[in-house]
Amino acid sequence: MKRSRDTAASELFAALYPRLAGWCRRLVDDDETAHEIASEAFTRLWARWSRVEEPRGFLYVTAANLVRDHWRKLERERRAMRRVTTEAAVNPHTEQEDPSVRLLVQSLPERLRVPILLHYYADMPIREVSVLTGRKEGTVKADLHAARELLRVHLRRSLDHTL
Numbered sequence: 001m002k003r004s005r006d007t008a009a010s011e012l013f014a015a016l017y018p019r020l021a022g023w024c025r026r027l028v029d030d031d032e033t034a035h036e037i038a039s040e041a042f043t044r045l046w047a048r049w050s051r052v053e054e055p056r057g058f059l060y061v062t063a064a065n066l067v068r069d070h071w072r073k074l075e076r077e078r079r080a081m082r083r084v085t086t087e088a089a090v091n092p093h094t095e096q097e098d099p100s101v102r103l104l105v106q107s108l109p110e111r112l113r114v115p116i117l118l119h120y121y122a123d124m125p126i127r128e129v130s131v132l133t134g135r136k137e138g139t140v141k142a143d144l145h146a147a148r149e150l151l152r153v154h155l156r157r158s159l160d161h162t163l
Contacts, residue, residue, distance in 0.1 A: 005049065012055055013042060020059055023122050027067045027102070037066045057132035060124070064117045071106045104154050112147035115140050 017038060025034035041062040045055055052058045105116055118129045119140075126144075130137045 009046060009049065016056060016059060017042065020063060023060070024063055024067060027117075027121060028070055033070060037063055037070065040066055054132065057128075060118060060122050061114065061132060064114060064122075067117070068106065068113070071102065075103070075106070101151070101155070104151050104158075107154075108147055108150060112143050112150065115143045116147045119144060 020041065021034050021038040024037045025031060028034050028037065041059045044062050045052060045058050048058070105113060108116065114133060115129050115135075118124045118132060119126065124132070126137055126140050129135075130140045133140065135143070
């Protein structure tokens with residue numbers, strides 16, 4: 001039993017790790033961090049191996065959560081650096097002047113963020129996103145539409161402030 005479990009885990013790792021790490025790399029823009037996140041997702045899968053029915057989905061959802069945590073940490077560090085380096089006069093539109101899609105996706109509610117990450121960043125079809133999130137396909141489509149509309153409004157607002 002242990003041998004087949006180890007073999008299955010090794011085969012899964014060989015099949016999915018490169019793509020998962022590449023997906024993470026596109027999201028975090030750093031090779032080392034991407035590999036840490038992908039490795040941590042596999043570590044968490046291994047700890048729950050016998051209870052996980054969809055290993056691929058588990059890996060991507062776990063990695064998406066770890067990426068979100070990484071983004072939050074970066075934002076906290078950015079804010080701390082701004083506080084340390086900013087003089088008395090603070091520009092109230094600092095964040096609006098940098099319309100970063102990554103920050104906008106990060107700011108979406110989880111209900112909208114997860115489908116966006118899985119569908120657009122992990123290239124998963126709507127049917128697979130539906131299975132992984134436990135939502136109906138129509139709900140996933142509606143969430144993707146709502147997320148795109150929010151992103152469009154935020155991007156337009158950000159770009160208007162930079163003109």
